[in-house]
Amino acid sequence: MEKHYAVIGDPIEHSLSPRMHNAGYEALGIDAEYQRFHVKPSYLAEAVDGLCALGFSGWNVTLPHKEKVTSHLDTLTPQARRVGAVNTVKIHEGKRIGHNTDGDGFIRSVEGNLNGFKGKKAVLLGAGGASKGIALALSAQGMQVHILNRTPEKATVLVELIKHWGGTATSGKFAPGDWIEDVDLLVQTTSVGLRGEPFPFSVQGISEKALVVDIIFNPRETAFLQEAKKQGCRTLNGLGMLLYQGALAWEFWLGGQAPVEVMRQALYRAQS
Numbered sequence: 005m006e007k008h009y010a011v012i013g014d015p016i017e018h019s020l021s022p023r024m025h026n027a028g029y030e031a032l033g034i035d036a037e038y039q040r041f042h043v044k045p046s047y048l049a050e051a052v053d054g055l056c057a058l059g060f061s062g063w064n065v066t067l068p069h070k071e072k073v074t075s076h077l078d079t080l081t082p083q084a085r086r087v088g089a090v091n092t093v094k095i096h097e098g099k100r101i102g103h104n105t106d107g108d109g110f111i112r113s114v115e116g117n118l119n120g121f122k123g124k125k126a127v128l129l130g131a132g133g134a135s136k137g138i139a140l141a142l143s144a145q146g147m148q149v150h151i152l153n154r155t156p157e158k159a160t161v162l163v164e165l166i167k168h169w170g171g172t173a174t175s176g177k178f179a180p181g182d183w184i185e186d187v188d189l190l191v192q193t194t195s196v197g198l199r200g201e202p203f204p205f206s207v208q209g210i211s212e213k214a215l216v217v218d219i220i221f222n223p224r225e226t227a228f229l230q231e232a233k234k235q236g237c238r239t240l241n242g243l244g245m246l247l248y249q250g251a252l253a254w255e256f257w258l259g260g261q262a263p264v265e266v267m268r269q270a271l272y273r274a275q276s
């Protein structure tokens with residue numbers, strides 16, 4: 005193999021990224037291989053040095069290393085600096101460059117279903133790492149962002165960060181409110197629903213024009229998304245975000261256009 009790529013995380017056995025990237029290399033006849041490695045937090049520095057020593061051209065970084073890995077890199081792209089987290093590393097002329105494609109991957113996954121972003125209202129449920137990347141990317145597109153989190157202090161910190169980067173943001177109670185009537189984009193970023201459990205509150209009365217996204221993709225349709233669908237909203241799960249963060253990582257590493265449809269089919273096959 006001429007080029008080697010990987011994903012590192014803890015846990016990592018359920019990662020669909022190898023399937024998606026390897027299907028793309030095969031389709032385009034690229035002499036490369038994408039592997040996955042289980043890296044415990046206490047071995048992160050050694051793992052990064054090891055990937056460099058072994059001649060890897062780049063790798064993805066997933067939980068729980070996205071923030072910690074920044075201190076083992078040489079430079080960060082503006083996208084990575086803005087979020088303070090890295091999901092993609094490229095080795096370029098011996099230097100370790102940290103990048104983040106999560107936020108722009110989310111943007112690409114929803115843009116076909118929204119008639120522009122500027123001045124529209126996004127409500128995010130949750131204020132963890134995933135919410136942060138998405139909120140900053142939506143704000144960079146000119147959306148007004150409203151963040152609801154069970155622990156309100158974390159939503160306040162995120163609002164301040166968005167304002168720091170020049171965006172417009174507010175926070176509120178983790179409950180239905182006026183926002184439900186005029187939201188353009190509702191994004192569920194908490195871990196509620198991963199085990200098939202119901203969502204703590206109803207979205208009854210939500211504006212029918214809203215696009216509702218749950219970043220969970222396994223199960224394919226959370227109880228939250230099912231209810232949004234019943235209210236007449238268009239819905240998307242998190243598979244699109246996974247796909248496009250991968251496609252953008254591919255393009256950062258290899259240039260050109262990633263074979264998005266091949267990668268999408270590989271993800272569908274891996275899920276079934």
Ligand code: ATR
Nearest residue numbers: 130131132133134135153154155158193194195196
């Ligand atoms: P990630 O990086 O995947 O976003 P995280 O940083 O651990 O993960 O964030 C998890 C998010 O899910 C947080 O917003 C968390 O809310 P708190 O900040 O109040 O902890 C939210 N979350 C997890 N379980 C929840 C529950 N049962 N009800 C409401 N929110 C929940």
